[in-house]
Every structure is written in structure tokens, then in C-alpha cells.
Amino acid sequence: MNAATTPPVQVAPPVQEALAQGRPVVALESTIISHGMPYPRNVEMALEVEQIVRDAGAVPATIAVLDGVPRVGLDGDALELLASDAGVSKASVRDLPVLMARGAHGATTVAATMRLAALAGIEVFVTGGLGGVHRGAAETFDISADLTELSTTAVTVVSAGVKSILDIGLTLEVLETGGVPVVVHGSDEFPAFYSRSSGFASPARVDSAEAAADVVRAARALGLRGGIVVANPIDAAEEIPAEQIGVVIADALADLDRLGITGKDVTPYLLRRIVELTDGESLRANIALVKSNARFGAAVAASLAGS
Ligand code: PSU
Ligand code: MN
Numbered sequence: 001m002n003a004a005t006t007p008p009v010q011v012a013p014p015v016q017e018a019l020a021q022g023r024p025v026v027a028l029e030s031t032i033i034s035h036g037m038p039y040p041r042n043v044e045m046a047l048e049v050e051q052i053v054r055d056a057g058a059v060p061a062t063i064a065v066l067d068g069v070p071r072v073g074l075d076g077d078a079l080e081l082l083a084s085d086a087g088v089s090k091a092s093v094r095d096l097p098v099l100m101a102r103g104a105h106g107a108t109t110v111a112a113t114m115r116l117a118a119l120a121g122i123e124v125f126v127t128g129g130l131g132g133v134h135r136g137a138a139e140t141f142d143i144s145a146d147l148t149e150l151s152t153t154a155v156t157v158v159s160a161g162v163k164s165i166l167d168i169g170l171t172l173e174v175l176e177t178g179g180v181p182v183v184v185h186g187s188d189e190f191p192a193f194y195s196r197s198s199g200f201a202s203p204a205r206v207d208s209a210e211a212a213a214d215v216v217r218a219a220r221a222l223g224l225r226g227g228i229v230v231a232n233p234i235d236a237a238e239e240i241p242a243e244q245i246g247v248v249i250a251d252a253l254a255d256l257d258r259l260g261i262t263g264k265d266v267t268p269y270l271l272r273r274i275v276e277l278t279d280g281e282s283l284r285a286n287i288a289l290v291k292s293n294a295r296f297g298a299a300v301a302a303s304l305a306g307s
Pocket of ligand 2: 145263266
């Protein structure tokens with residue numbers, strides 16, 4: 001018997017049943033819980049987002065590694081642990097084997113969540129923001145593994161775009177190189193997470209969940225190997241204008257060199273610092289956009305399940 005043919009992923013019964021019956025399932029990541037927001041807003045957000053997915057008729061599947069086991073679909077106790085335990089490390093794809101070998105906990109990034117979702121047979125994944133090409137990457141080579149994963153794993157990722165802590169233009173270039181379709185819901189501009197506008201045109205626009213699902217179906221028909229980026233801009237009433245957040249981001253970025261922060265610590269540091277510098281305003285916007293993405297992503301999953 002070849003153990004390698006059975007993916008070592010534990011799928012929770014409600015998720016398993018939904019997948020077996022062809023009902024819509026939405027994967028959710030856990031780095032956003034453990035390293036993206038402060039406690040207790042992080043666990044409240046995680047529970048609210050799961051409920052939004054349920055209310056839209058889909059089954060939520062939050063993904064993480066617990067005691068070395070990749071888990072797809074978590075209960076409230078597991079979400080509480082992820083939100084509050086300092087021993088939960090940030091897990092991208094390359095960290096998965098190490099955590100499994102050690103029996104440790106890990107909160108999965110977009111890249112790792114995509115990989116585990118694909119192993120479980122889940123097609124749609126909702127998050128807040130994608131990782132991408134960091135500013136100054138020409139020197140640091142700091143490019144998120146989220147982009148590599150998008151070019152190799154067939155999962156549709158619904159986000160509010162890319163924060164301007166990153167180089168948005170270069171991130172879009174790398175997505176193009178990777179053959180990743182990028183569509184923006186209801187806008188001609190690619191969104192910058194806190195703001196609807198980024199100064200970069202949307203590679204393609206879709207005006208409904210159905211239209212987004214049409215793109216996924218076509219990619220599936222072509223047998224495209226990689227994923228799809230569906231960007232859902234933050235609601236106009238919730239956004240922080242680009243000029244306003246730009247100053248804060250510049251301030252936070254300036255800390256990196258001074259404090260010697262590099263590698264996987266960069267994104268969590270910046271997220272935390274932006275919350276401090278905006279007095280929680282960025283956290284409010286972050287939670288609002290994740291909820292909006294959950295509603296839209298569940299609708300995309302429902303449309304795909306009907307096809
Ligand atoms: N961007 C956000 N919030 C987040 C992240 C990114 O606005 O929580 C997290 C996601 O889990 C993403 C990861 O996959 O950071 C990217 O980290 P890195 O840049 O180290 O690849
Ligand atoms: Mn990085």
C-alpha cells in the first residue's frame with residue numbers, strides 16, 4: 001500500500017457530507033485569525049464569517065494545522081485556540097511538512113490554505129487580502145508563496161485585492177506570468193484592500209457571482225492548472241481613502257529596516273502596526289471587507305455547485 005496516495009487531511013463531517021452531495025463549500029484561512037487581527041476580534045470575526053457563509057447556503061471550512069494534522073473544517077474550540085494561543089505559527093506551504101512532522105499547530109496562509117483546500121476537493125476560498133510582491137523585492141526577493149500557489153493550484157480565491165504594503169503593479173505582473181486569471185467584481189480598477197482604488201486597471205471585470213462562476217467553469221473546461229483571483233472591492237461606505245491609508249502604510253514600512261524585520265514576519269508586523277497607527281480604523285475596514293467577501297464567495301460557490 002502506498003500511503004502517499006491518501007492525503008493526510010482531516011475533513012470535518014459537515015464539510016465531507018456537503019462535498020459528497022455536491023453542495024457549496026467555502027474554504028477560509030487561519031493566518032488572518034492568528035497573525036492578522038488582535039484577540040478577541042479575530043475569533044469573533046472568524047465565527048461571524050462562518051455564519052455569513054452558512055446564511056448564504058454554503059458550508060464553511062476553516063483550515064489550519066492542529067497537533068500536526070491538516071484540518072479542513074474547525075469547531076469553535078479550535079477557532080478560539082488559533083485566535084489566542086501564541087504557539088500557533090504562521091504556515092505557508094513549505095511549513096506544512098515541518099509542522100506535521102513535529103505535531104505542531106500552524107495557521108495557514110493563502111498559499112497553504114489553497115493547497116489543503118484542493119486536497120479536500122474544495123474549489124472556492126474566501127480571504128481578506130492576498131500576499132504578493134513586496135515593495136523592494138528587486139533587492140529582498142520577498143515575493144509571497146501565495147503567488148506561486150495561485151499559478152499551480154486550481155482554487156478560486158476571493159479577496160479584496162492586495163494591500164499597498166505590497167507593490168500592486170508587480171504583483172499583477174507576476175499573476176499574469178503565472179497564467180492566473182484576475183477578475184474584479186463590479187469595478188474597472190483592481191482594489192487595494194482598504195481602498196476601492198489602486199491606480200491599476202482591473203484585468204477583467206465581472207458584475208455578478210454568476211459571471212465570476214462562468215470564468216471558473218471555463219478555466220475548469222480548459223483544464224487550467226492554476227487558480228483564479230476574484231477581487232471584490234471593499235464597500236464604498238467602509239473604505240479608507242488611498243491617500244489616508246497611504247501615509248500610515250509608508251510609516252509602517254519605514255519601521256522594517258529600522259527594526260530589522262524580514263521574511264515571514266513582515267506581513268504580520270505591518271498589519272499589526274497599521275491597526276495601531278489608525279487607532280483600530282483599519283481593523284474595522286478589514287473585518288467589513290472579509291464579511292463582504294464571504295457573502296460574494298458563498299454566492300460564487302453556490303453558482304458553481306448548481307452547475
Ligand atoms: N494580507 C492581509 N491580511 C493577512 C495576510 C495578508 O491583508 O492576514 C496573510 C495571508 O494569510 C497571506 C499571508 O497569505 O499574510 C502572506 O504572507 P507572506 O507575505 O509572508 O507570504
Ligand atoms: Mn515573504
